Amino acid sequence: MKEPNYNGAETHPLFPSGDWEGFYTYAMGPQADKHPMQFMLNFKANVVDGSGADDVGGFVWKGRYNTGQLECTMTKYYSTHQVHYQGQVDENGIWGLWEMDWLKGGFHIWPKASAENKEAAAIEAKEAVMVEKVPVLVPKERKF
Known part of the structure; x- marks a missing residue:
């Protein structure tokens, strides 16, 4: 809950x-x-907005999301044109298709890992390697 x-x-x-x-x-x-992009998103009450930049230029996001259907629809507004994004959401981020007039393509976006999350992941990976290196001794079967 x-x-x-x-x-x-x-x-x-x-x-x-x-x-x-x-x-x-x-x-x-x-x-x-x-084509990489960096941006900020704000999710609140089924409305998403934000801003960022990519190799085309600066842009603003506006759209909607649905936590029940795990979907997100956004429009990326540049100063000269706009691009519509339709995506599915999972533990790897948001992925799907974009469309602008006759052009189409794919996309994949995800939350940027914070320094704290990166450090935790590095520690977890190191611990996993350490666990793999610990030998497991299995006692021989005893006969009485």
Whole structure:
């Protein structure tokens, strides 16, 4: 059960407000060139907004999200044009398709890991390696 949030900010763990990063592509598949983007998103009461920049220029996000359907629809507004994004949400971020007039492509965005989260992940990885190196001794079967 979610704890009440009195400032209205989203509490669902897959919709964290803060710094995000990711990429968009003009083609589909693993061979497609990835165009990086850095931005801030704010999730509150099923409305998402934010701002950032990519290789096209600065932009503003405006859109909606649904924690029940795990979907997010946003429009990226540049000074000269806009691009519509439709995505599915999972533990790896938001991924889906973008569309602008006759152009289409894919995208994947995710919350930027904080320094604290990166440190915790590094410690966890180190501990996992240490556990792998501990030999396990199995006693030989005794015969009476």
